[in-house]
Amino acid sequence: MKSRAYEPVLTPQAEQALPPVTGDKAGLLADLERLLPPDRRVTHQDDLFAYECDAQTLDRALPLAVVFPESTAEVSTLVKACNARSIPFLARGAGTGLSGGAVARESLVLSTARLNRILEVDVPNRQAWVEPGVVNMHLSKAVAKHNLHYAPDPSSQYACTIGGNVAENSGGPHTLKYGVTTNHILALEVVLPDGTVTMMGGPVADLPGYDLTGVFVGSEGTFGIATRVLVRLTPLPEGVKTILAIFNTVVDACQGVTQILARSILPAAVEMIDQKTLRAVEKYIHAGFPLDAAAVLLVEVDGLRDDLEEQAAAVIDACRAANVRDVRLAKDDAERMKLWKGRKQAFGVLGRLAPNYYTHDGVIPRTKLPEVLAEIARIEERNRVMIANVFHAGDGNLHPVVLYDEREPGAIERVRKASDEILAVVASVGGGLSGEHGIGIEKLAYMKDFFGEADLAEMRKIRDVFNPRGLCNPGKAIPTPGRCIEPGGGKKLPVGH
């Protein structure tokens, strides 16, 4: 069948990270016809567009094919076929990633959509074996009847998969108290990049040997493909209290965070939402946020019901010490759910404020929040861009959202400059480039600002132990040496939505 001419849309850094594939594509396509029934492979160009990118849409490239394996053995066979034909490959969950980690230029995409079974739930020992395509929220719903849940809760949890969470070491609002993905993964069955199957970790504590599970989680799909995941299940909290604190300035709200953390309580979540976001959220979701506030904090305490009043009182007291304008408890579950809906859908509604937006994910020491937020406001003004802030304040995990219209002359250059300045501030206070979204291809150029060449070389060496031929999700997570990558380079942004 004749295909229309197709050109990938890749930023210069992505073009460098993902060069055209030179392996035996025709050979692999022939293999796929032999290995899988037609309903479990996609090879026609028109059908491949859905797999051009993940939720980071600035970098787009068509894969060679998409396949839907249903077992570990099939994944292994497909990976071995890729090796024989020298074709790169990667695993893809729901495609909700925010750093371009699932862009598979001329490569094979192994979708986990049909590896979506919850295999075994061990209620007394609080663990479950699941396949990587299980949706995060489906797992929590499935075990709720046992009074358990899977604690990491990314905002995309209604769609994102456990396999993707493992690859990205995903976070979420409640990781302040409960930890991120890595704290909840006990063992992995992995198809290594050469197609062999191995087990990492196990259902029991303190296994002797190196912590392969610990280094695999967060490796952004560059160490292999997890085909079964043993997760820890956490008892549901007996009670929850959600507090809405309203501030007249962003700096006061930041001080509120500092004050809360200085009390001897550990809230489940401390989220900040600024005025631009509040207004956007109210317009579309009506969560009950005040429109005239400079910022609000959404704070949640949970656990045994006995001291929740006391904990909530401590939070309220801390906010008062930070010059809060008004602070109140959500009166019931309905109000609580509405407030959280507003928070979790904030990114979606921000997308309606401007045709384009790009979200940063830098993470900073929490005491630096007031000065960094003040600096971001100056960056916004100086570069004549619009920046909204809605983020995991308790963890210091910023999400400045730069809103723009790419058709406006000079807009992209201004956004790029603002982005560089934001990341420079994050680096200058000892922060990290990404708190939870991953490096993917979009942040590669900035890695040198956060790690030295020796650190990156060590990371590459470990990757090469797992992935010696470099066929498993090449070009992602760690920049390739010897290629001087300029952020953005040409007209396009390094990063974007």
Add this chain to the structure above:
Amino acid sequence: MLTPASEEEVAALVREKPALHAVGSGTKVHHGQTPDPGEDLSMAKLDRIVSHEPGDLVVTVQAGVRLADLQEELLDHNQWLPIDPPYAQATVGGILATNSSGPRRLAYGTMRDLLIGIRVVGPDGTVTRSGGKVVKNVTGYDLHKLHIGAFGTLGIITEATFKVRPRPQVSAVVLFPCTSMVEAHSLLLSVLASSLRPVALEALYRGPAGLARGKSWALVGVEGTRPVLERHLKELRTLYAAQPQVLEGETAGSLWDALRDLPATARESVRVRIAAKPHDLVHILPAEPTWARVGTGLAWLELAPAADLPDRIAQWHARAAERGGYAVVESAPLPMPGREKLPWGLGGNALMRSIREMRDPARKLNPGRMVV
């Protein structure tokens, strides 16, 4: 004994010497396989708390800092690093290298949950780091996880950064006398299954100082706020016919210390660690005197050195392995006849061996200590 006073001096010595054994306070030199020849490298002079910003709940220390000294610094700010491994004088580097932990891990986790950044000296003297000083971070691979429990074989840890927590307002131990270890297990498992949130669930046969010997005990650790403690006491009192003894304040403190130091009391014996899922553990434990971290599924046996130990441990391991668990030797007198015949690990696997081979092909770092 080499005594470098800085990371640069550690790196210089690593470049110069053919083989080195990094040592903190030396509390766990009897852990792991018998080392191959090499010079001891003391980390004791790298004893600086590099930074502690209380408002960030993050602390960075050099590897030779003793945990007790770190806790004292943190106490000034009503914070702590929530880990309670044995030996008061143990250093942070040694605790990381041996993945040492204590009874409260049930609530607060182990080093892999607390460590957020590291600096290490590699076998060629190159200093590298991973992670950082922020509590949530996906920038670069989590290489620091590989150094936990690696006995220094992948690099000499020079600096570590941790998440810390506010100290709990109250801390108590609730003690139940039991007629047998089986009974203690079943009591503690019922606590684990309840709505309570204990920070430790320990079954003891050979009681620590202050507890009658030769009896079995079930201990429930509770920490947090006063109302949470009251809730626990109320429900724990209805759980069981025999009324528990409740220790708070200083008496609880010394019992916590005794629990923490259980492994330190018998350096002349061979200590075997058995792991299983919490509800499986009691079914695979041998009858020998033991203590068990019931909530996490770990148990230890202290055994006199004997020629038949490898066979006996192999049998226990086979039984544990049927349920996904294991039995390995954790420590043994050094030297001890037949020490090399003891099962020190699970044999590792190809990936672990490849990582070791890539990182330290000449086996310069802590040679002999670890099976992978």
